Amino acid sequence: MCGTDKPSVTGNGQCESSPTDCVGGLFEWRKKPSAGIKGSEKRKVQKSFGAGHKNTERVLKMQKNGLKGVLGPFRSHRIMKTEMTTCVDGVFSQAKKLDQKSIFYEEANMAIAKGFSEPTDRIKQLKARIIDAMPTVEADRAELLTEAYKKYEGATPVIRNARANEAIFNGIPVTIRPGELIVGALTVTDRGCQIYPEFSYDWVEAEFDTMATRKCDPFEIPEDTKRRLSEVFKYWPGKTNSDLAHSLMSDKALECQAEGVFTVGNYYFGGIGHVCVDYGKVLRVGFSGIVKEAAEKKAALDPEDPETIVKTQFYDAVIITYNAAINLAHRYAAKALEMAQTEINPQRKKELLQIAQNCANVPEKPAQNFWEACQAFWFVQLIMHLESSGHSISPGRFDQYMYPYYQNDTIDRDFAQELVDCIFIKLNDLNKTRDAISDELFAGYAIFQNMCAGGQTPEGLDATNDVSYMQLDAIAHVGLPQPSMSIRYWDGTPDEFLLRACEVVRLGHGLPAMYSDEVAIPMLENDGVCLEDARDWLPIGCVEPQPQHKADGWHDAAFFNCCKVLDITLHNGKSRGKQLGPKTGEMTEMQTFEDFVKAYEEQMKFFVHYLVESDNCVDYAHMMNMPMPFESALVDGCLDKGKSVQEGAAKYNFTGPQAFGTADVIDSFVAVKQNVFEDHKYTMAEMMDAIDNNFGYTVDPNFNPTGSDREQGCGTAPASAGGGSTRSAMEQKVWEVVQSVLGESNAIDLSALNGGEPVVTGASAGSDQLAKWNKIHKQMLSAPHFGNDIPEVDLLGRRVTKIYSSEVHGQKNPRGGIYHAGCYTVSANVGMGRDVDALPDGRLAQSALSDNISPRHGFDVSGPTAANASSATIDALDFGNGTLLNQKLLPSAVAGDEGLKRFAALVRAYFDHKGYHIQFNIVNRESLLEAQAHPEQHKDLIVRVAGYSAQFVVLAKDVQDDIIARTEQTFE
Template identity: 55%
Template sequence: MIEKGFSNPTPRILRLKEDLLNAKPEIESERAVLVTESYKETENLPPVLRRAKALEKILTHLPVTIRDHELIVGSATKHIRSASIFPEYSFNWVEKEFDTMEHRAADPFVVPKDVAKDLHEAFQYWPGKTVSDLGNAYMSSEAKQCIGAGVFTVGNYLNGGVGHITVDYAKVLKVGFRGILDEAYTALEQQDKNAPDYAKRKQFYNAIIVVYSSAIQYAQRYAEYAQKLAQSEKDATRKEELLQIAKNCSRVPEYGATTFYEACQSFWFVQLLIQIEGSGHSISPGRFDQYMHPYLIADKTASKEFAQELIDCIWLKLNDINKCRDELSAQAFAGYAMFQNLIVGGQTEDGVDATNEVSYMCMEATAHVALPQPSFSIRVWQGTPDEFLFRSCEVIRLGLGLPAMYNDEVIIPAMQNRGVTLADARNYDVIGCVEPSIPHKTEGQHDAAFFNVAKILEITLNNGRLNDKQFGPQTGEIESFKSTAELLVAFEKQLEYFVRLLIEACNCADMAHGERAPLPFLSALVDDCIGRGKTVQEGGAIYNFTGPQAFGVSDSADSLYAIQKQVFEDKKITMKQLKAALDANFDRPVELKDIAEGVIKDQKIHQQGLIDTKIHTDHESIRRLLDSTPSYGNDIDEVDMIARKCAQLYCLEIEKYKNPRGGQFQAGIYPVSANVMFGRYVGALPDGRIAQTPLADGVSPRQGKDVNGPTAAANSVSKLDHFLASNGTLYNQKFLPSSLAGDSGLKNFSSMVRSYFDKKGMHIQFNVINRDTLIAAQKHPEQHKDLVVRVAGYSAQFVTLAKDVQDDIISRTEQHF
């Protein structure tokens, strides 16, 4: 028997989880009011010191909250799973949505009237002063038009913080915030006062001193509050717990941790403070098992059961953190996603297996808590123990979509190809969804933009036009192409044009953050910001990348192969007939009122009977013909190689460019859940896809198109050049639970993963659930609040997702062995 099963969570964990599931997220105003007051008081200070003073004010006055039954304390909000507003990044969208936010389809929040009033007053200060204002001011009208037409978006960083980083948790556990302060004081004393940038460096070090001094006092506020609660606590057990919490917070994170409990509490303060300082998500704990294991081994006082409960408590705290996004972004990140990626396993910097006891305890915690956070992941390589892989497969079989799996044999050389040292590459972790990064040495701006490859193909088929307006270069009318090779040449030219505008938009947002939102607390925990005297936003990190991700690669590949097969090879239809069918959306109705700018609007032409009757064949028959064409995802080289080519064109074009921090752009291929939202911007495609319907997610085949089984589908995905997509690729599979049952199911499952990774796939993740369960949850959400599914590069409670995202998950192919 290789099945082990999982122990039961403690009553405390069950109570805390129930509180999370029953919470209705609210918007809170305290942080927004405090940051506004601080900015009014510091208008004559340099930006980095203004940021430091703002965080100091927030940490001095933000309400201190200790929730019932907690062992690990520290909360950004008074209410569970609620969110603060960060007006220094953007604010206009918040006020516009005061009346709709509670009832919107994706990620609703309650906005109490007194909160709306406080925010309205705070917002009066911010017009023209935000990161978004500056980024938009830098951006050309052409780039803005592309954003409006759904070609790409940089809204993630234009409207909010960057995040997407792993800091040096181990350093804090070892030397504490007092050690960081000592480092800043020493660096300040050693500066050459005659250096031309001395004044700027001085302000950076002073900012670190301000924020870390205030962070120490913030933890002391928790110590004092826990002590106060203990004095009035009637329950003897809880009283003792509160006294221990007070003792922990009076020591860490000011000083280094001496016990496993202190290490857990110190870790959490770091995780929390980063998300109070800035509004970026994907603050990823990284290789938790590596930096926490020494404290477990050294602690002779904590039982294994108590240590497990502490890790479980951290998992629950990670689910308490939340973020409010504008309505459009909420659809792209549906499910209150925070993307706090925590990864275990893999290898050490010396190239030996890194699996340890904490690696397995993290799997146990994921099973106990059974919630979306952390975005739990594992690293797999040739030296990964079978027991570790089997145990991971057991967790996946629970149906949480966790853990995701990453291949060292691809990611390490892909990172080296970007100039990362071998030792650092071996130490990679994963940020956010699927983005490889070097912990506490990288500012990767992962997830910098969404790029709609399928939209580029649509524009190509219209000779650069969009809605009868010349939008891109003229590369040939559809009827002029005599081969797939000619069409690919035109597609590449359009891609080059729109990627250049994408790069411009990304760099505008990047510069705006550097000028208006430097983050001194975060930067002090990233190498080598203190040594270089620069914040992360100014290029202080050792490795600097920008990572925009593509989606629609599968749709483009299937479309190009359908043209090759049905037009050029078998000659069953002509390009003229194909164009007419596409313009008519295959005779399918389109709700014109729901079509965003950039989506095909020729339906009314067809309805008026203006299409040339000589070429007006049965468009539905054409659609069925196109839809029957062999597709990517079935281990067919002819179509898989076109998918590889489409992905390569994007990746190679992206990596030509540099960012303002002196680093390189690198491509990713993953959608979050933007494949659903941005599908609404794309008209009918030559693979038979109807206008406005979802695109494929990541490097996965189109929903329902991978019909030759899971191994054939994985073989197709492995043929892509994952080494080029060093910002990450995302592959989803969905299995019927019966396929993975018993020892034989686990062995088959783990063997498929090993085979896929042997063939150089980068990443894979799974939903293990049947269609009927998902449909039942959609109809009766109140009965399925604890149902967690894999959406894209993250898991979420199924009932919190918008219906079109739920439908997308339901439509994915159910694989079985």
């Protein structure tokens, strides 16, 4: 039985690690190899399972050989494939490098690349509509909702929202696009979006005339739509959810946000997302089954219980909402039947008649076959986006709830694959707009619909099935950013499945991302999730682990700028001259390195306090104002308790803010420790003078330094500098040749080169001062860097990251749950880098920050395995809200069968080191530069940004530059 008591990290409270394993922290659940198991026996265990369900034989052999694992019977485990030596505070201080050929037991007999079939003509045509569409704002939902709010203004919030749902589901235009097999659209236009004024609206009105031309995620707004929305917006001043949240926040919390320490805009201005509802329940019982359950629970209420009044409101709201949702599906059935009557193509006519039948049956009733299951799934996904503007509505473990309908159907596999492909197309038809600033943080029309495949069943058996492979093939066929496809890997994952996933990633779409069950399950248990629920986990949004349809994770609750906190620490609590944080001492007064660390800890504690206050204010606003009856009925706990998700009725409740700039902070601490406190290369005063003068560089007002320019600078030396060029004669000659050959022909953007010159910060500075600042800059850059498997650096990095995570973890939220930290950026490292001045690691003012837990671009120079080893030392248990590792590999590195095997070996090696997540861009710099120069020719180029993929050509140039600047790794 799945209990709720928080288990020990190891499940049984005992450490069974071998002497060379770590005895605490990140690696304390690592399983020691069972004595006497030889390589041949390991191979037998590995080969006792595959794509089918041969788990019984596998488990019996595991039991026979004593391979239960320390986390409980049938628990995920890992037979170690590395030899570790010494261990300090949970981090291996030395590790024998992995032999890539040893990762697969019989490399010569491994499955090799199989290639991919061509998508059908239908899929090609539907994809072309998505690629070619200019997203458009529509006003229908906003009008329908506002009229309902006016009519039911005196009702309780949950009934008011149910009546708004009813109005929307009954009135939203019904659209079936040409050639579709799965129907239901958010908007009439392809990739259009609706507006959600109940959460916020003023930014929409302010951007009426600029939204179509802004640099990130433009949307067209027709003049008639502007007129209609202007009328809608007259009702909303002082009534939105963001108005309520803002009124609850203290002045200091708002000031911290304004100064760029953190932002809580995701839920502040939008709806609740980051959830996976129970799609499988809809397939099993239908919407009518949910109406019946709500009615039965309402009838069973005790009239003497004072909570009956409130619970009755909730159950009535569920019944109203789901009856209206049934009607929405029936409207599509009628539309398909109407279209069939005039359709002259016999095949399409037959399809429309079947679509009409499907929509008449589901989602009202249980699904009877695979096509109906696909259609029922889609209505749930669509309605989740109609009810609220929250993003990261995760389809979850699609292969697990869809497989029974495929298994029991007589459907042709090719047609089943086309249906899955159609769902992938539909997921790209959903869209949302944000304000211009937020769109810089979520660049690329990102809505983070994370779909998962593989992993384990709640019983601990391998979950891979035929639908898992269909999901991978759908990525290859569709080649679009959504869904944010992920696979779960564990020791029971079939080799064929991992290789197939790597083969898909090799196509260059940045999909799927890869996750380790060996890490994710203990992460969830560490936060109080029971074993069975933890095994049934999925990644939400970018990388956030969550038990399926049982939690309100409130992930992506804030972007927390660790580099800004470091910047403020360097300046005794000041943010660009304003006293924002506590006075923790001038840097020149720091006597030891520990004084510096302590100051950073004090600033971190201060700002995390206001982060929590801000997030809780937003949380309270949603609780009071925005209970969501459709979502809540499909999250475990809500129907039983008679309360909404927003009121804390989910089985598990978390709040997950995420940090970024990790590598910049680590490298800064390393640079200060080495150059100031240990080697005494410079005094603290000299270092701070260089930092405050941006190491002698300035930023061109028209140039936002990112990528390689973050450390090298850009511009020309003014005459007042007195020194002219700082290059050697040979460097100057090369520069002149580059200018004449490449610059004049416009073959390359010279600002993207690494050789820019330092620009004096103040007119009074002379060449001697410039030279000194430049020398200090080079010295700080020369310190050891995170990402190169240097134990001293990685240990310090582990300590520094804990300063943030330990302050966040365990804080309380209004829903009765806890906070847990994450470390991932989306694309906020670019936009929020503008709030941070120069840092001790040599990063220049206002330039992009390091992303996620990845090393700084260009400083992980020891190869991909070394970069991965460093990233894996960041303790996953400290970051229950997830961590993210980006890596860019050259296509040549993974080419051919041998390259594919090396690629899979790299993934397994990272997971052997207890890494949680890794994702890849398989693309070279030249291809990206070509797409940047000629976007009209590369609309189908998909890249991995952070926890999501996007069309490269729709990203803002500074985000593109940041992706281009990522280190290109190879196995050479």
